[in-house]
C-alpha cells in the first residue's frame with residue numbers, strides 16, 4: 422500500500438466552549454511541537470546523565486578537598502538528580518502525549534475527560550490535565 426501520499430491530518434482536537442476549532446495547520450504544528458520538545462528533552466536527559474556521572478565519579482576522590490567544596494558538590498549532585506528525574510518525567514509525558522495524539526484522546530483531560538483547551542495546549546503541549554484538575558492536583 423503506497424504511503425507516500427501526504428494525507429490531511431485526520432486528527433480532530435477538542436476545544437473549550439468559545440475557542441476556535443483547530444485548523445489542520447495548527448494540528449500539524451502541535452504535533453511537530455511535541456516531537457521537537459521530546460527531542461529537546463531527550464538531549465537534556467543525555468546531558469544530565471553525563472553530568473551526573475561525572476559528579477558521581479568526582480565524589481569518590483573527595484579526599485583532600487575543602488569541605489565547603491564537597492558540600493557544594495553534594496548539593497550540585499542532588500540538584501542534578503532531581504533535574505534528571507524531572508526531565509525523565511517530562512519525556513514520559515511527551516511520549517504519552519504523542520501516543521495519545523496519534524491514537525486519539527489528545528487534548529482531553531486524563532482525569533475528568535473534558536477538553537483541556539486549545540489555548541492551554543498551545544502553551545503547554547504536553548498538558549494532560551485541564552486547568553481545574555491541574556489545580557486540584559497541585560493542592561494535594
Ligand SMILES: [Zn+2]
Pocket residue numbers: 530531532533534535550551552553554555
Ligand atoms: Zn479535568
